[in-house]
Amino acid sequence: MATGREIAELCGVSIATVSRVFNQPETVNEETRERVLRVARELDYRPNESARTLSTRQSTMIGLVWDTDHRRPGWRHPYLQDLLIGLKSALSAHGYHLLMLATSGDSREVGASLADPVGYVNMTRRHHLGGLVLIDSGSDAEAFETFAQSGVPCVAVDVAVDGPRATYVTSDNVGGAVSAVRHLTRLGHTRIATITGPPGNQPSEARISGYRTGLREAGLPVRDDYVVAGDFYRTSGTTAMHRLLSLAEPPTAVFAASDEMAVGALLAARAAGLRVPEDLALVGFDDIEIASVVDPALTTVAQDKPGFGVAAAKAIMAMITGAGREAPVILPTQLVVRDSCGSRSAEGTVARGPEASAGHSPL
Amino acid sequence: MATGREIAELCGVSIATVSRVFNQPETVNEETRERVLRVARELDYRPNESARTLSTRQSTMIGLVWDTDHRRPGWRHPYLQDLLIGLKSALSAHGYHLLMLATSGDSREVGASLADPVGYVNMTRRHHLGGLVLIDSGSDAEAFETFAQSGVPCVAVDVAVDGPRATYVTSDNVGGAVSAVRHLTRLGHTRIATITGPPGNQPSEARISGYRTGLREAGLPVRDDYVVAGDFYRTSGTTAMHRLLSLAEPPTAVFAASDEMAVGALLAARAAGLRVPEDLALVGFDDIEIASVVDPALTTVAQDKPGFGVAAAKAIMAMITGAGREAPVILPTQLVVRDSCGSRSAEGTVARGPEASAGHSPL
DNA sequence: TAGGTTGATGTAACCGCTTACGGTGGGACG
DNA sequence: CGTCCCACCGTAAGCGGTTACATCAACCTA
Numbered sequence: 001m002a003t004g005r006e007i008a009e010l011c012g013v014s015i016a017t018v019s020r021v022f023n024q025p026e027t028v029n030e031e032t033r034e035r036v037l038r039v040a041r042e043l044d045y046r047p048n049e050s051a052r053t054l055s056t057r058q059s060t061m062i063g064l065v066w067d068t069d070h071r072r073p074g075w076r077h078p079y080l081q082d083l084l085i086g087l088k089s090a091l092s093a094h095g096y097h098l099l100m101l102a103t104s105g106d107s108r109e110v111g112a113s114l115a116d117p118v119g120y121v122n123m124t125r126r127h128h129l130g131g132l133v134l135i136d137s138g139s140d141a142e143a144f145e146t147f148a149q150s151g152v153p154c155v156a157v158d159v160a161v162d163g164p165r166a167t168y169v170t171s172d173n174v175g176g177a178v179s180a181v182r183h184l185t186r187l188g189h190t191r192i193a194t195i196t197g198p199p200g201n202q203p204s205e206a207r208i209s210g211y212r213t214g215l216r217e218a219g220l221p222v223r224d225d226y227v228v229a230g231d232f233y234r235t236s237g238t239t240a241m242h243r244l245l246s247l248a249e250p251p252t253a254v255f256a257a258s259d260e261m262a263v264g265a266l267l268a269a270r271a272a273g274l275r276v277p278e279d280l281a282l283v284g285f286d287d288i289e290i291a292s293v294v295d296p297a298l299t300t301v302a303q304d305k306p307g308f309g310v311a312a313a314k315a316i317m318a319m320i321t322g323a324g325r326e327a328p329v330i331l332p333t334q335l336v337v338r339d340s341c342g343s344r345s346a347e348g349t350v351a352r353g354p355e356a357s358a359g360h361s362p363l
Numbered sequence: 364m365a366t367g368r369e370i371a372e373l374c375g376v377s378i379a380t381v382s383r384v385f386n387q388p389e390t391v392n393e394e395t396r397e398r399v400l401r402v403a404r405e406l407d408y409r410p411n412e413s414a415r416t417l418s419t420r421q422s423t424m425i426g427l428v429w430d431t432d433h434r435r436p437g438w439r440h441p442y443l444q445d446l447l448i449g450l451k452s453a454l455s456a457h458g459y460h461l462l463m464l465a466t467s468g469d470s471r472e473v474g475a476s477l478a479d480p481v482g483y484v485n486m487t488r489r490h491h492l493g494g495l496v497l498i499d500s501g502s503d504a505e506a507f508e509t510f511a512q513s514g515v516p517c518v519a520v521d522v523a524v525d526g527p528r529a530t531y532v533t534s535d536n537v538g539g540a541v542s543a544v545r546h547l548t549r550l551g552h553t554r555i556a557t558i559t560g561p562p563g564n565q566p567s568e569a570r571i572s573g574y575r576t577g578l579r580e581a582g583l584p585v586r587d588d589y590v591v592a593g594d595f596y597r598t599s600g601t602t603a604m605h606r607l608l609s610l611a612e613p614p615t616a617v618f619a620a621s622d623e624m625a626v627g628a629l630l631a632a633r634a635a636g637l638r639v640p641e642d643l644a645l646v647g648f649d650d651i652e653i654a655s656v657v658d659p660a661l662t663t664v665a666q667d668k669p670g671f672g673v674a675a676a677k678a679i680m681a682m683i684t685g686a687g688r689e690a691p692v693i694l695p696t697q698l699v700v701r702d703s704c705g706s707r708s709a710e711g712t713v714a715r716g717p718e719a720s721a722g723h724s725p726l
Numbered sequence: 727t728a729g730g731t732t733g734a735t736g737t738a739a740c741c742g743c744t745t746a747c748g749g750t751g752g753g754a755c756g
Numbered sequence: 757c758g759t760c761c762c763a764c765c766g767t768a769a770g771c772g773g774t775t776a777c778a779t780c781a782a783c784c785t786a
Contacts, residue, residue, distance in 0.1 A: 366741095366742060366743090367742065367743060368742075368743095378742085378743075378744095379743095379744080379745075381743090382742095382743060382744060382745080383744090383745090386743095386744075386745090410742080410743070411741085411742050411743070413741085413742080413743090414741070414742035414743040414744085415742080415743055415744075416743095417741090417742085417743075417744095418742080418743050418744045418745085419743085419744065419745095
């Protein structure tokens with residue numbers, strides 16, 4: 001590996017000049033600059049990142065905090081891959097890389113895990129990371145708050161955090177839920193139930209709120225027995241559906257707060273001898289891959305999956321260069337109408353209303 | 364941030380001793396060692412990774428080379444998340460982290476992309492990465508060869524590479540395909556077709572080979588018109604199925620080299636008025652999430668998804684500490700019998716035979 | 727012509743840690 | 757009692773960059 005010193009000697013300049021060529025090109029004479037660049041190219045010179053970071057106390061890496069929650073071993077993030085794609089591409093535009101922080105193992109490390117966010121924060125300082133991207137694995141909300149308060153630039157996905165240099169990006173969950181319910185009311189449904197996410201989960205609460213708004217909008221009452229709690233998992237959708245079907249006056253339509261639960265509900269309905277969509281209309285949330293595969297294909301509220309990554313990257317870069325915090329980013333959602341509500345629309349038709357995501361509070 | 368120097372002063376020792384406490388604890392007197400450790404703990408000391416890397420020319424980071432192929436924009440890795448989970452947890456046991464290399468954007472960088480593997484290799488040297496984990500995004504085989512030849516410790520997933528310090532991890536694709544076909548022949552099928560992955564793709568070729576072996580094992584002929592090429596995508600499964608159904612003597616069973624294509628085939632069969640499994644038996648490969656959701660639930664060859672990550676981590680760590688190359692890792696597969704073949708077995712039943720993965724060449 | 731500017735470059739300190747090498751004191755040994 | 761060895765620790769030279777400050781020539785201005 002060629003070093004700056006070698007280039008300096010070959011060019012007959014000092015290493016300071018070489019450094020300047022790469023960092024403040026305008027301060028060095030054009031002729032020598034060209035010469036340095038040419039030699040650098042010939043030697044295939046690459047500045048040593050460690051040396052640079054050591055000197056400037058600023059690396060070109062962003063930490064990714066993401067872990068599978070031990071309390072929910074089967075949990076998989078519904079769109080991690082898309083998120084990473086967006087994150088990576090947006091970050092690379094700034095020459096930044098993503099460092100997936102690991103949970104300890106190093107004897108020198110006190111132990112970093114989401115149970116000990118401080119460990120991650122220290123990791124951040126150890127590596128002079130520019131900031132952290134926090135990906136929710138189902139129930140890390142409290143831990144995220146610690147990150148956000150630490151002063152390290154943070155952007156959380158799907159968790160509303162607050163801190164001196166922290167922000168978050170999430171979908172317009174309220175608006176998405178409203179559009180789902182609105183879709184059902186327009187089809188004539190009046191007995192609309194919802195299967196929610198785990199209590200306390202922010203997107204879940206927001207979707208419940210949107211559900212209520214949607215009903216009110218149509219002049220329908222909000223019945224407590226039509227709101228049954230799930231946990232985003234498929235099985236919880238099944239049990240919730242059983243419960244709904246056992247009501248004296250079962251709903252004719254269900255809005256599930258996740259596609260997984262919608263699939264669970266679908267299985268339960270089918271097991272109970274109900275036809276979907278004839279006897280029961282179903283709307284999900286997320287638009288994960290299986291939504292288009294189940295039979296009938298699921299009408300659902302789609303999130304802008306790579307958009308999360310791109311928005312997160314933008315926010316974190318803004319907080320690195322700037323000083324303060326950034327405003328939360330609320331991504332619009334789209335109702336994807338398929339077959340699970342009996343709509344006449346063909347598969348894949350997207351009903352996107354500019355009103356779908358407007359005028360509602362973020363979560 | 365506390366530095367080694369501060370600790371040294373507080374303890375009345377030299378910074379060399381402090382360093383030794385963390386790197387060669389046995390060479391320092393127990394009493395002073397304890398003292399240093401105590402002070403370090405009090406000050407919440409964390410060794411600066413950049414300084415350490417600069418000095419030792421060895422970081423605790425492994426590069427992750429993974430990119431969405433521009434030629435296949437919709438492609439998603441079937442089990443990236445599980446792979447990452449395995450990779451991360453196994454790596455963290457050694458105190459290592461995963462660095463997701465980004466594709467340039469930095470003015471200092473010549474431009475790194477899979478089209479220019481050299482860029483990544485240079486990135487490796489810049490950051491003094493311990494090695495690279497290469498994740499196939501569908502068609503990077505040639506690029507991977509460049510990585511493998513570069514001398515950097517490399518372990519590829521699902522691509523057989525060769526190099527001075529390179530190895531790979533893949534499933535027993537041959538054995539998996541054999542077990543799939545065997546399952547069909549045992550059910551009495553004699554007209555068994557296969558929908559393959561893209562030509563040249565190694566797992567795909569291996570699965571074809573396993574398909575042939577399985578037929579030969581049962582004394583069945585290999586008919587060319589029963590081998591139709593797909594590309595792992597769902598739609599290719601659909602068109603391939605159409606082709607098969609248009610044959611004078613259509614197959615009664617189909618082994619698809621990916622679950623996605625199996626789903627595509629399922630849709631085509633259904634559209635043609637065929638019942639699955641009554642009129643057509645179907646086996647997939649991968650055991651991705653949708654396999655258990657489609658109706659009928661898909662019988663498929665499951666891969667040990669987190670196992671890829673764990674094995675890759677082990678291999679790369681071995682190559683970092685050791686000097687030479689490691690032997691390729693072939694992970695066993697399991698036939699997961701569900702409903703798409705008309706088997707009587709209940710959902711989720713796993714037929715695992717010790718013979719399933721034995722005696723076949725890797726790819 | 728003295729003094730002030732400006733542009734281009736060199737000098738050297740520093741970032742925080744690792745490690746080869748040398749020094750010191752005390753116990754074992756002849 | 758002199759010598760050798762060994763356990764322990766300090767000194768100092770890096771690792772490869774960045775950057776505040778000094779230097780210096782050339783050019784302006786009064």
